[in-house]
Amino acid sequence: MHTALPGPNSQALFERHDRNATGSNADHEVYPLVQTSRRGHLIVDADGNTFADHLSAWGASPFGPTPAPVKAAMDEAWARHGMQISGWMPNTAAYALVDRLAHIAPGRLSRVEYSVSGTLAVEGAVKFMREARGRPLIITFGGQYHGESTYMSAGASSDLSNVSSGRTQYVAGLVMVPYPNRFRSPFRKGPGPFDDTEVLDYLDYLLVQQIHPGQVAGVLIEPVLGEGGIHAPSQAFWDRLGQMCRRWGWLLCLDEVQTCMGRTGEMFAMQRWQGIDPDLLLLGKAFAAGGQPIAAILGTDDVMKDSELHLGSTYGFAPAACAGALAGIDLIANGGVLENARLLEAVFLEEMRPLIGRFEQVGDVRAAGAMAAIEFVRSRHSHEPAPAFQFAVHQAALRQGVLCISQRGKWHLRLQPALTMPEAVFRDSCRRLQAAIAGVADSPPVEAESVQLAAAQASR
Ligand SMILES: Cc1ncc(COP(=O)(O)O)c(C=O)c1O
Structure with a gap:
C-alpha cells in the first residue's frame, strides 16, 4: 500500500x-x-x-x-457469427451450449431457456412456475437476492429494507419465510445452534393461517444464501422442503446464479446434499466464465416443454457469450x-x-x-x-x-x-x-x- x-x-x-x-x-x-x-x-x-x-x-x-481459452472461444465466435439474437436466429454457437447444458444438467432438468442476466432468469422462472401450475403465489426466503427488477427487489432481496422495500413498492404474490439459519433464529434469542427446519414450521403455520397450499406455484430458493451471508441449510431442511413440494404440488426453483459452475466446490451447489430434485435451476455470473453476459433457466419437460412463454432478450445467448460459457464448462470439466x-x-x-x-x-x-x-x-x-x-x-x-x-x-x-x-x-x-x-x-x-x-x- x-x-x-x-x-x-x-x-x-x-x-x-x-x-x-x-x-x-x-x-x-x-x-x-x-x-x-x-x-x-x-x-x-x-x-x-x-x-x-x-x-x-x-x-x-x-x-x-478471463482465461485464454475463454477469450479465444469468444473471438472465434465473434468472427464467425458477429452479434445475433439467438432466440430468433438459430445458430450453432447457441445450439452447442444447449447440448452441453442438457448433458451436465442434474436430475430431471433437460430443457434450457436463453437469458442474459441473473435478474431476467429469476423473472422468467417466476413466469414458468405460474404458467406450469396456474397458481399465483411464490414462496421465497428472507435475505435472498434475486436482482434489481422492480418485482424481485421489492419482494425478496438481501438488500436492507432502506435499499429495497423501503424504496420500491411492495408487490403481491410473494410469500416470504425466513431463510434457514442455524446461527441466528428469528424466533428465539441468544446463541444457537438452532434447528433450521423451524422456518418450515413457520411455513406450515402460514399454510393454516394465511395462504392455501393450492395457491402456491413454487418455491424460489438460493441453495446457499449468498448476499445474505453464506448459509448452507441442513439436509433435514432439504428433505422436509422436498416433501412439502411433493405433497402440495409446488415446483422447486433453485436460484444458482451465484452458486453455479463450481463456486461451492460442486458444479451446482445442490450437489452438496442428497436428494434435491429441482424443477428449475438458474444459471448466471460464473456461467459466463469471465466472458460476456449470459444466463440460463434450466427446467424439466413438465415445466418447459409445452410452455407458451416468450422470454427472449436481445443479448440472451449471444453467440460469443455461448462460446465463452462452453469454454468455461470445459475448464471445470478438465479437473x-x-x-x-x-x-x-x-x-x-x-x-x-x-x-x-x-x-x-x-x-x-x-x-x-x-x-x-x-x-x-x-x-x-x-x-x-x-x-x-x-x-x-x-x-x-x-x-x-x-x-x-x-x-x-x-x-x-x-x-x-x-x-x-x-x-x-x-x-x-x-x-x-x-x-x-x-x-x-x-x-x-x-x-x-x-x-x-x-x-x-x-x-x-
Ligand atoms: C442469487 C442471485 N440471483 C440473481 C442475481 C441477479 O443477477 P444479475 O446481477 O446478473 O442480474 C444475483 C446477483 O447477485 C444473485 O446473487
Missing part, C-alpha cells in the same frame, strides 16, 4: 466522475479505489496500490482474469477447479474458525467452497449483530490490501475469491484479515442503538 485510501489519483478520478454519476455510484466509502488493471489475483488501483481480489466481480470472474474451491473452504475454516473463541465479536465463520463469511456480533452471549464492527474490519482489511465483499449496515463480511486462487495467496489474505480483526477488536467502534437503526442509517 503506497497511499492512504483513496489515494490522490483515485480521488481525482472520483471527483471528475462524480459530477456525472448517480448517488450510489458516487459513494466511494465501501471501495475507496479506482481499478486500473488486474495482475493475476491482484487488483491494481490508480495509485499503484494492490489488493488481493476476494470479490471475483461478485462471482462473475470465477477464474480471476482441478472444484478441488481448489474445496481446498479454499478448508483453508478459510482452518484459519478463521479459531477466531470465534479469541474475539468476542467474531460470532460465526462459514464457508461453502469458495464463498465464505464472518458474522460479527456485539457479544457471544447475545449474538446481537455488530454492523459497525463489520464495516470497520472491512476498512482495516482494505488497508492490509485485502478486498472483501462488504455493505454498510450488514454484519457479515464475505470473501469470494477466484475458484483458482492459489492456496498461498488465500491463506495470506486470511492472515491479513486476522490482523485487521485484531486491530478493530482493540478499540471496537460504537454500534448504533439497534440493528434496525444501523440499517436505516446505512445509506446516507
Whole structure:
C-alpha cells in the first residue's frame, strides 16, 4: 500500500466522475479505489496500490482474469457469427451450449431457456412456475437476492429494507419465510445452534393461517444464501422442503446464479446434499466464465416443454457469450477447479474458525467452497449483530490490501475469491484479515442503538 485510501489519483478520478454519476455510484466509502488493471489475483488501483481480489466481480470472474481459452472461444465466435439474437436466429454457437447444458444438467432438468442476466432468469422462472401450475403465489426466503427488477427487489432481496422495500413498492404474490439459519433464529434469542427446519414450521403455520397450499406455484430458493451471508441449510431442511413440494404440488426453483459452475466446490451447489430434485435451476455470473453476459433457466419437460412463454432478450445467448460459457464448462470439466474451491473452504475454516473463541465479536465463520463469511456480533452471549464492527474490519482489511465483499449496515463480511486462487495467496489474505480483526477488536467502534437503526442509517 503506497497511499492512504483513496489515494490522490483515485480521488481525482472520483471527483471528475462524480459530477456525472448517480448517488450510489458516487459513494466511494465501501471501495475507496479506482481499478486500473488486474495482475493475476491482484487488483491494481490508480495509485499503484494492490489488493488481493476476494470479490471475483461478485462471482462473475470465477477464474480471476478471463482465461485464454475463454477469450479465444469468444473471438472465434465473434468472427464467425458477429452479434445475433439467438432466440430468433438459430445458430450453432447457441445450439452447442444447449447440448452441453442438457448433458451436465442434474436430475430431471433437460430443457434450457436463453437469458442474459441473473435478474431476467429469476423473472422468467417466476413466469414458468405460474404458467406450469396456474397458481399465483411464490414462496421465497428472507435475505435472498434475486436482482434489481422492480418485482424481485421489492419482494425478496438481501438488500436492507432502506435499499429495497423501503424504496420500491411492495408487490403481491410473494410469500416470504425466513431463510434457514442455524446461527441466528428469528424466533428465539441468544446463541444457537438452532434447528433450521423451524422456518418450515413457520411455513406450515402460514399454510393454516394465511395462504392455501393450492395457491402456491413454487418455491424460489438460493441453495446457499449468498448476499445474505453464506448459509448452507441442513439436509433435514432439504428433505422436509422436498416433501412439502411433493405433497402440495409446488415446483422447486433453485436460484444458482451465484452458486453455479463450481463456486461451492460442486458444479451446482445442490450437489452438496442428497436428494434435491429441482424443477428449475438458474444459471448466471460464473456461467459466463469471465466472458460476456449470459444466463440460463434450466427446467424439466413438465415445466418447459409445452410452455407458451416468450422470454427472449436481445443479448440472451449471444453467440460469443455461448462460446465463452462452453469454454468455461470445459475448464471445470478438465479437473482441478472444484478441488481448489474445496481446498479454499478448508483453508478459510482452518484459519478463521479459531477466531470465534479469541474475539468476542467474531460470532460465526462459514464457508461453502469458495464463498465464505464472518458474522460479527456485539457479544457471544447475545449474538446481537455488530454492523459497525463489520464495516470497520472491512476498512482495516482494505488497508492490509485485502478486498472483501462488504455493505454498510450488514454484519457479515464475505470473501469470494477466484475458484483458482492459489492456496498461498488465500491463506495470506486470511492472515491479513486476522490482523485487521485484531486491530478493530482493540478499540471496537460504537454500534448504533439497534440493528434496525444501523440499517436505516446505512445509506446516507
Ligand atoms: C442469487 C442471485 N440471483 C440473481 C442475481 C441477479 O443477477 P444479475 O446481477 O446478473 O442480474 C444475483 C446477483 O447477485 C444473485 O446473487
